[in-house]
Amino acid sequence: MTTAEIGRPHAPATRRPGFVAALRRHVPLSIGLGVLWLAAMLLVAIFADYLRPYGITAMDLTNRLSAPGNPKHWLGTDELGRDVLARLIQSIRVSLVIAFSATIISAVFGTALGFAAAKFRGVVEHVVLVLADFQAALPFLIMSLAVLAFFGSSMVLIVCLMGFYGWERYARIARGLAISASAQGYASAVVQLGASPFRVYFRHILPNVASTLIVSMTLTFPEIILMESGLSFLGLGVQPPETSLGNMVGFGREYLTRAPWIMLAPAFVIMLTTLSISLVGDWLRDKLDPTVR
Known part of the structure; x- marks a missing residue:
């Protein structure tokens, strides 16, 4: 060993990447998987009529509580011999339709009230904020x-009821952003050109x-899925013969101890769908929010 090597400080040992570093490295992969999962769920909802191997009420009494892996029933059957896969496909369609429709209603209703509060201020703004x-x-x-x-439970009532969930978030966000945008030059210029308030907003x-509103929608969407699942789980959501994820x-x-696949299949879909939407929503927030960049 030479004198130069003796006096040279040793390089620190290379540390293995921790959990946080590994998670950051794999975040793009997780987002990609989330997008693929959501795309698959969307395709299942659109083409459910062509993907279902059986009708959701078709019973095979000779194969009641059949375990997954059965050549006739890949995900098994329930207590009445109904195919779990067929009911799961239909449940995905129903739950996504309810969640999507309710999210749109909530966003439109809340954004309109937020813009009204920003436009009229005074009493209208106070009433909107109190309601929120x-x-x-x-x-x-x-x-x-x-x-x-x-x-009583009906599909229309459930959609309308879920549509009023979370509207106050959109109202607050739309009001604050509209007030901020109105103070900027482009809004004032359009007003001076004679544009109507509807056109301006x-x-x-x-x-x-x-x-910002789109990111808020991605946060509300999984909450509505879980809310509908909770109502169906309690027996006041989607009613038979129709089915939803919470209903299943x-x-x-x-039959959790005797046939766990009846409950685990829809629970797994609920978990992955809400997780995927949350991941995509966080990614959109980082990409669309200029303050993060």
């Missing part, structure tokens, strides 16, 4: 149970705040 505070403090699940128990302000979980809990 009331909605945020209201136990929505309990209110939904009361409404469905009193009026929906043709000029809305496109500039749409990215609710009926499968009675």
Whole structure:
């Protein structure tokens, strides 16, 4: 060993990448998998009629509670001999239709109220903010149970009820962004050119705040899926013979020890779908929010 080598400090030992570093390295992969999963769920919902091997009410009494792997029933059957795969495909369609429709209703309703509060200010703004505070403090699940128990469960009522979930978020976001955008030069210039308030807000302000609202929709979408699943699990959501993911979980809990595949299949789909939407929503927030960049 030479004198130069003795006096030279040793290089620190290379550390193995920790969990956080590994997670950051694999985040693009997880987002890609999430997008693929959501695309697959969308295709299943669109082509459900062609993908179902059997009808959702077709019974095979000779194969009741058949385990997965059966050549006739890949995911097994339930207590009535109905094919779990066929019912799962239909459940994906119903749950996604409810969640998508309710998210659109919530976003449109909340954004319109937020723009109205930003435009008129004063009493209108105060009323909108009070309603938003009331909605945020209201136990929505309990209110939904009361409404469905009193009026009865129907697909239209469930969609409308879920549509009022989370509208206060859009109202607050739209109000704040509209007030900020109105103070900028482009909105004032359009007003001076004689544009109507509707054109100013929906043709000029809305496109500039749409990215934030889209990210909010990705956060509300999985919450609505879980809310609908909870209502169906309690027996007040989608009613037989129709089926949904929560409906399948609710009926499968009675056979959890004897036939766990009845409940685990829809529960697995709920978990992966909500996780994928959350991952994509976080990614969109980072990509569309200029303050993050």
